[in-house]
Amino acid sequence: MKTKHILLSHGAGGREMGRLIEQVFLARYGAGGKPGDDSAVLTLGGGQLAFTTDSFVVAPLFFPGGDIGRLAVAGTVNDLLTAAARPLALSASFILEEGLEIETLMAIAGSMRDTAAECGVAIVTGDTKVVPKGAADQVFITTSGVGEVVRPGVSGAAARPGDRVILTGTVGDHGAAVMLARENLLQGGGLASDVAPLTDLVLTLLAEGIEVHAMRDPTRGGIAASLNEIARQSGVAITIEESRVPVQPGVAAACEALGLDVFQVANEGKMLIFVAPGDAARALEVVRSRRYGQDASLIGEVLPGPPRRVQVRTLLGTTRLLDPPAGELLPRIC
Amino acid sequence: MCLAIPMRIVEMDGVTAVAEVDGVARKVRLDLLPEVVLGDYVLIHAGLAIARVDAAQAEETLSLLRTLAAADEVY
Amino acid sequence: MKFIDEFRDRELVQDLSRRLGRLAAGPATVMEVCGTHTMAAARFGLKSLLPPGVRLISGPGCPVCVTAQADLDAFLALGRTPDTVLATFGDMVRVPGSRTSLERERARGAVVRVVYSPLDAVDLAREQPGKTVVFFGVGFETTMPATAVAIKSAAALNLDNFLVLCVHKTMPAAIRALLAGGELKISGLLLPGHVTTIIGAAAYDFIPRDFGVPGAVAGFEPVDMLLALEAILRQLQEGAARIDNVYPRAVQAQPNPRAAALLDEVFAPSDAEWRGLGVIPGSGVTIREAYARFDARVRFPEVWQELPPAPPSACRCGEVLRGALRPSQCPQFDKSCNPTQPLGPCMVSSEGACAAAYRYERR
Numbered sequence: 033m034k035t036k037h038i039l040l041s042h043g044a045g046g047r048e049m050g051r052l053i054e055q056v057f058l059a060r061y062g063a064g065g066k067p068g069d070d071s072a073v074l075t076l077g078g079g080q081l082a083f084t085t086d087s088f089v090v091a092p093l094f095f096p097g098g099d100i101g102r103l104a105v106a107g108t109v110n111d112l113l114t115a116a117a118r119p120l121a122l123s124a125s126f127i128l129e130e131g132l133e134i135e136t137l138m139a140i141a142g143s144m145r146d147t148a149a150e151c152g153v154a155i156v157t158g159d160t161k162v163v164p165k166g167a168a169d170q171v172f173i174t175t176s177g178v179g180e181v182v183r184p185g186v187s188g189a190a191a192r193p194g195d196r197v198i199l200t201g202t203v204g205d206h207g208a209a210v211m212l213a214r215e216n217l218l219q220g221g222g223l224a225s226d227v228a229p230l231t232d233l234v235l236t237l238l239a240e241g242i243e244v245h246a247m248r249d250p251t252r253g254g255i256a257a258s259l260n261e262i263a264r265q266s267g268v269a270i271t272i273e274e275s276r277v278p279v280q281p282g283v284a285a286a287c288e289a290l291g292l293d294v295f296q297v298a299n300e301g302k303m304l305i306f307v308a309p310g311d312a313a314r315a316l317e318v319v320r321s322r323r324y325g326q327d328a329s330l331i332g333e334v335l336p337g338p339p340r341r342v343q344v345r346t347l348l349g350t351t352r353l354l355d356p357p358a359g360e361l362l363p364r365i366c
Numbered sequence: 367m368c369l370a371i372p373m374r375i376v377e378m379d380g381v382t383a384v385a386e387v388d389g390v391a392r393k394v395r396l397d398l399l400p401e402v403v404l405g406d407y408v409l410i411h412a413g414l415a416i417a418r419v420d421a422a423q424a425e426e427t428l429s430l431l432r433t434l435a436a437a438d439e440v441y
Numbered sequence: 442m443k444f445i446d447e448f449r450d451r452e453l454v455q456d457l458s459r460r461l462g463r464l465a466a467g468p469a470t471v472m473e474v475c476g477t478h479t480m481a482a483a484r485f486g487l488k489s490l491l492p493p494g495v496r497l498i499s500g501p502g503c504p505v506c507v508t509a510q511a512d513l514d515a516f517l518a519l520g521r522t523p524d525t526v527l528a529t530f531g532d533m534v535r536v537p538g539s540r541t542s543l544e545r546e547r548a549r550g551a552v553v554r555v556v557y558s559p560l561d562a563v564d565l566a567r568e569q570p571g572k573t574v575v576f577f578g579v580g581f582e583t584t585m586p587a588t589a590v591a592i593k594s595a596a597a598l599n600l601d602n603f604l605v606l607c608v609h610k611t612m613p614a615a616i617r618a619l620l621a622g623g624e625l626k627i628s629g630l631l632l633p634g635h636v637t638t639i640i641g642a643a644a645y646d647f648i649p650r651d652f653g654v655p656g657a658v659a660g661f662e663p664v665d666m667l668l669a670l671e672a673i674l675r676q677l678q679e680g681a682a683r684i685d686n687v688y689p690r691a692v693q694a695q696p697n698p699r700a701a702a703l704l705d706e707v708f709a710p711s712d713a714e715w716r717g718l719g720v721i722p723g724s725g726v727t728i729r730e731a732y733a734r735f736d737a738r739v740r741f742p743e744v745w746q747e748l749p750p751a752p753p754s755a756c757r758c759g760e761v762l763r764g765a766l767r768p769s770q771c772p773q774f775d776k777s778c779n780p781t782q783p784l785g786p787c788m789v790s791s792e793g794a795c796a797a798a799y800r801y802e803r804r
């Protein structure tokens with residue numbers, strides 16, 4: 033059964049999306065700089081500019097912990113940070129469905145302003161389009177961002193054997209909160225999205241002179257997707273210690289109840305940071321001292337091989353492979 | 367097809383109840399378990415409580431296993 | 442105690458693993474017949490805790506895997522009926538039918554809603570009186586009572602727009618057919634603990650009695666599964682065959698009487714077609730006459746009549762499910778069949794035998 037139409041799984045951040053991007057876009061646009069990185073890095077005058085774009089189509093628009101506006105700013109800011117760039121400016125384009133309440137739009141715009149102010153980035157330009165009722169799901173937002181690279185060479189392709197992997201906090205918060213808010217599956221109690229811009233955390237780490245090789249914000253597809261991306265880009269193996277991956281009890285319970293692998297659940301306020309082994313302890317200290325990094329943990333390390341393999345040492349001390357996710361995240365009963 | 371997790375009954379109204387664990391809750395049906403009371407742990411599958419979790423039995427199993435494990439360590 | 446972490450305790454698991462090592466006296470192949478056991482074994486890396494020569498293999502216990510093509514094709518066809526909402530467990534969304542899948546039909550405009558409970562599907566029907574909600578009743582005895590409660594609930598609410606396409610299957614008949622088939626060479630059976638909360642451990646007495654095969658009713662945490670393997674290895678050591686209940690915190694010997702009454706009220710036993718295994722007598726259920734107005738087969742008989750015959754498929758899942766073929770031995774494995782483009786159910790379900798082999802045996 034060959035796929036001829038776009039399916040939801042093409043947007044899920046897993047295998048299918050990777051193939052779609054390769055077969056449709058990269059095949060025509062070329063790979064640009066380092067293929068696979070969230071930001072492109074361009075040379076401008078004597079320095080480097082990071083450039084990224086992202087679209088936000090979340091439902092519901094307002095969820096515990098945040099909203100589509102905060103997501104749109106934080107998501108693009110975090111993508112710039114993965115290139116070790118100081119975010120400078122964002123554009124914001126809106127596709128609005130006819131019938132959307134203007135008050136809703138004002139709330140979203142206000143949230144974007146607040147999030148941008150929090151992390152010192154300016155929203156400098158944008159666009160607005162309206163489509164007939166039914167042609168869009170209330171609001172779609174596309175943000176593009178530019179930033180000034182403060183440390184060249186940080187890329188998903190630059191992870192090296194021996195690097196330690198730092199995760200800046202608990203996983204699964206965003207995906208679990210949004211799924212529960214959107215579908216009638218469970219009541220999420222205190223579950224809330226972790227959506228946050230990590231500018232202060234990342235720039236402080238870099239300012240402290242920590243040797244960072246790679247960074248990735250594990251959004252759709254969770255840390256499973258990001259770890260596999262980096263393993264593939266850098267041609268290395270990564271091993272993760274399950275007991276060191278922080279998970280909030282409510283998120284763990286929701287995942288158990290719905291049969292979800294928390295490593296595949298989206299995050300919107302977390303960073304995976306690959307640091308040189310000698311700097312790992314200090315890096316962890318720095319991250320833990322900054323806002324949004326208090327639950328940071330050293331979760332694993334990079335091995336020379338077998339290349340592109342990501343494995344998990346379970347709570348029991350056994351080993352299992354962590355594959356890139358395939359398909360959309362779906363609850364199971366089996 | 368057996369994914370069922372232990373959840374605690376926190377509200378009951380005849381055959382409908384609310385079960386909760388670690389802050390996550392769900393309305394569930396108790397049609398199969400007339401003897402369940404508030405505070406009991408039950409296994410929830412597809413919105414239905416399928417069995418009461420017998421805490422005493424669980425404790426007994428764990429106790430035995432812990433004793434055996436401790437004895438093993440002696441060797 | 443919340444009954445999860447305690448049964449994942451590392452020390453207890455390591456100790457059980459050591460005990461298994463001392464108990465094992467030669468090669469043994471134990472089959473589990475529940476997709477949830479397959480998942481748990483993979484998630485916790487249980488394979489590496491077993492003594493050399495002791496293998497845990499997957500049988501046809503994944504209801505997703507064993508739903509007949511024709512049944513799935515019919516459900517998909519119903520999605521093309523105007524004003525129909527297809528309600529399903531998430532597990533079924535990517536399973537390929539003969540030509541398409543729920544995922545693909547949704548892309549073509551079919552309304553597909555993933556539910557956690559058949560009762561949520563009843564709520565959908567209540568909220569949308571202009572639509573007909575068809576719930577795909579997949580699953581074993583663990584799930585059947587939920588469907589029965591949903592049907593009765595719809596009856597009490599006098600709904601005329603809630604239907605069930607019932608493809609529920611029963612475990613004991615399938616196990617009997619497998620063992621009677623003679624192809625299976627196994628040392629013991631790991632029995633599904635949650636199905637057993639409904640049917641009672643005594644339902645499996647025929648396994649040691651008629652086939653001389655040891656069995657243990659197991660829960661789903663690592664400690665539970667290792668305890669069950671220990672019980673089976675002990676039986677082998679004794680040269681005995683019986684059913685050991687190693688999940689006493691949830692399972693009894695006798696069936697749940699409320700469940701038995703409910704199931705008997707709503708369902709009647711029938712034959713059922715299992716994907717890859719053919720028709721197994723008495724292994725399914727149909728909705729009784731009294732509730733026929735909730736039966737999708739009764740409301741839409743033409744859907745089955747109009748189903749085109751399934752095209753020939755290279756899929757060999759049937760043989761894999763019967764234990765007659767290892768995934769790596771299938772000519773399609775890792776060539777025309779992989780997790781992104783699965784030919785059959787064993788590759789779709791992320792811990793179906795082929796998907797699991799793809800992950801662990803390929804590299």
